[in-house]
Amino acid sequence: MPDDNVSSLTAKREAAVAAFADVPREPGAKKPDPILVADDVKRNFGGLLAVDVDHVEIQRGSITALIGPNGAGKTTFFNLLTGFDRPNSGSWSFNGRSLHGTPPFKVARAGMVRTFQLTKALSKLTVIENMRLGATRQRGESFWRAMLPFTWRSQEKDITERAEDLLARFKLDTKRDDFAGSLSGGQRKLLEMARALMVEPELVMLDEPMAGVNPALTQSLLEHVSNLREQGMTVLFVEHDMDMVRDIADWVVVMGQGKILSEGPPETVMSDPRVIDAYLGAHHDQSLAELEQEFESGALTAAAEAELSGDVAAAPSSEPQAPPSPTEDAPIDGGPADEKPAEETVAAERTGDTKDGR
Ligand SMILES: Nc1ncnc2c1ncn2[C@@H]1O[C@H](COP(=O)(O)OP(=O)(O)O)[C@@H](O)[C@H]1O
Numbered sequence: 471m472p473d474d475n476v477s478s479l480t481a482k483r484e485a486a487v488a489a490f491a492d493v494p495r496e497p498g499a500k501k502p503d504p505i506l507v508a509d510d511v512k513r514n515f516g517g518l519l520a521v522d523v524d525h526v527e528i529q530r531g532s533i534t535a536l537i538g539p540n541g542a543g544k545t546t547f548f549n550l551l552t553g554f555d556r557p558n559s560g561s562w563s564f565n566g567r568s569l570h571g572t573p574p575f576k577v578a579r580a581g582m583v584r585t586f587q588l589t590k591a592l593s594k595l596t597v598i599e600n601m602r603l604g605a606t607r608q609r610g611e612s613f614w615r616a617m618l619p620f621t622w623r624s625q626e627k628d629i630t631e632r633a634e635d636l637l638a639r640f641k642l643d644t645k646r647d648d649f650a651g652s653l654s655g656g657q658r659k660l661l662e663m664a665r666a667l668m669v670e671p672e673l674v675m676l677d678e679p680m681a682g683v684n685p686a687l688t689q690s691l692l693e694h695v696s697n698l699r700e701q702g703m704t705v706l707f708v709e710h711d712m713d714m715v716r717d718i719a720d721w722v723v724v725m726g727q728g729k730i731l732s733e734g735p736p737e738t739v740m741s742d743p744r745v746i747d748a749y750l751g752a753h754h755d756q757s758l759a760e761l762e763q764e765f766e767s768g769a770l771t772a773a774a775e776a777e778l779s780g781d782v783a784a785a786p787s788s789e790p791q792a793p794p795s796p797t798e799d800a801p802i803d804g805g806p807a808d809e810k811p812a813e814e815t816v817a818a819e820r821t822g823d824t825k826d827g828r
């Protein structure tokens with residue numbers, strides 16, 4: 471047993487958890503060392519206020535889970551923060567620097583990358599080509615220069631070495647020259663995560679990393695996400711899999727109807743009966759009136775009630791399919807925005823997410 475390794479892993483997690491010790495368990499709570507701070511961020515779609523975040527801070531060096539029912543605005547919030555969509559109002563800063571109005575490749579270059587709910591690997595390129603594009607496209611360099619190594623040789627060599635290291639770390643090195651299209655859904659998620667790391671980010675934002683992943687790969691994905699923190703990165707991830715949230719998150723932020731409804735350590739937030747109701751449709755002994763007194767946030771009730779009465783989770787396949795989002799799905803690597811293997815659609819439906827790409 472490599473003791474050093476185990477104890478250092480524990481130390482990182484302990485440090486991350488300790489950082490939250492004095493943070494109030496309330497929406498918008500101030501953190502001791504935030505890497506990301508957002509204020510008054512609003513995004514309207516027609517009459518719908520999809521994102522309406524007053525204030526939120528993400529603690530550096532931690533793993534924060536962003537949870538909430540389908541349609542809560544989680545993906546839209548990611549899109550806004552990473553420059554894939556524009557807000558109606560609001561501001562946010564990363565490492566103290568305002569990123570409002572900054573395009574995605576510059577956001578990535580600043581050290582903040584995201585992955586997508588539906589993976590964006592280009593299936594007609596090989597695994598290693600996808601990785602190289604992760605470095606070049608996110609850095610905003612020319613596609614053709616990247617594709618013609620003689621114009622770009624030394625950087626190309628560094629990029630390839632880094633890509634190969636990452637592929638080895640994600641156990642995709644044996645797939646190096648395979649087309650990304652031949653990978654399983656889970657391997658594609660790994661590829662997308664590996665590709666995001668090509669820019670050596672400080673903050674990694676993962677939108678449903680476990681969705682559509684074969685159970686055999688979930689443990690390894692969990693470890694990869696934990697490892698990001700071990701390597702000093704900050705992680706913000708959206709996830710429906712509550713076991714994953716419980717296992718690896720240091721802090722949980724709950725979103726509903728565009729707002730931040732609740733924040734706290736996983737055990738506190740996830741034993742909140744209304745959060746449980748919203749997710750599992752579970753009913754508890756306490757009456758709603760009692761719950762009302764226990765929690766201040768009326769919006770959370772509304773979210774839970776909407777979820778329960780709307781039965782989103784109970785009848786996912788009967789919901790009409792929305793057209794693909796023109797915003798999130800702006801292709802990060804210039805590929806077809808509609809590239810979406812059938813298995814991932816099935817997987818997305820299995821998780822109750824019927825809104826294409828969102
Ligand atoms: N491009 C868009 N056009 C119109 N409505 C959108 C668009 N993107 C998201 N929405 C709506 O905004 C709300 C939040 O969606 P989303 O951010 O995908 O939620 P989540 O990721 O939490 O499931 C939903 O009601 C969704 O239908």
Ligand SMILES: [Mg+2]
Nearest residue numbers: 544545587828
């Ligand atoms: Mg989403």
